[in-house]
Amino acid sequence: MSNEVMYQQLTDYWNQNMPFNQLLGLEITRFNAQNSEVRFAWQDKLIGNPVRKILHGGVTASALDLAGGTVAAANIIEQLTDKSPAAIRQSLDKIGTIDLRTDYLRPGRGEAFIVTAHIIRSGSKVAVARMEMHNEQGEHIAFGTGTYMVG
Numbered sequence: 001m002s003n004e005v006m007y008q009q010l011t012d013y014w015n016q017n018m019p020f021n022q023l024l025g026l027e028i029t030r031f032n033a034q035n036s037e038v039r040f041a042w043q044d045k046l047i048g049n050p051v052r053k054i055l056h057g058g059v060t061a062s063a064l065d066l067a068g069g070t071v072a073a074a075n076i077i078e079q080l081t082d083k084s085p086a087a088i089r090q091s092l093d094k095i096g097t098i099d100l101r102t103d104y105l106r107p108g109r110g111e112a113f114i115v116t117a118h119i120i121r122s123g124s125k126v127a128v129a130r131m132e133m134h135n136e137q138g139e140h141i142a143f144g145t146g147t148y149m150v151g
Contacts, residue, residue: 006083007032007074014070024059026066033078033122036071038063038115048108055108060133060142065100067117068129068146075122076150091151098126099147108142110135117146125151 011028015021024046030037040063048056076091077083117131131144 003032003077006077006088010073010088020062021066024062026063028066028070031070031074033071033074033119035116035118036067036074037117038067038070040113042111042113052107053109055113055141057102057104057108060104060108061100061102061144063113063115063133064102064117064131064142064144065097065146067115068100068131068144069095069097069148071117071119071129072122072127072146072148072150075119075127079122079124094149094151096149097146098149100144101146102142102144104142105140108135110137110139110141112136113141120145122150125149 015027025040025043027039029039046055046059047053073092073095077088080087080091113133113135115131115133117129120128120130127148127150129146133142134140
């Protein structure tokens with residue numbers, strides 16, 4: 001199976017089987033060992049400040065974490081010599097967020113949000129990703145750095 005097919009199968013699986021991300025409307029739209037993308041649409045239930053009608057900071061952090069985690073997962077997969085479904089599952093069972101830093105640059109306003117991530121460092125035990133969130137108009141809403149346990 002090609003890496004592209006494998007990443008698409010994982011994308012479909014995660015999008016359909018992560019209830020918290022479904023609750024927020026987060027959708028993984030692309031990921032591989034170089035970068036990942038998560039998108040979500042504005043919903044009133046995501047408001048964190050009802051007076052200003054802006055996105056809750058926890059939603060922003062969750063979207064950044066998902067994008068960082070997916071690109072970290074792809075880096076785990078790239079290092080595997082055995083890419084059978086069982087080996088991939090066993091390796092991905094180890095992934096977890098160690099640290100997440102979120103820097104909020106401006107209020108979370110927009111109709112749609114796009115989060116991208118790329119790997120800064122990927123080792124045998126820990127991966128570090130850099131993430132950014134923009135709205136549909138290209139306004140930079142937040143950025144983050146995530147450290148993930150990968151082995």
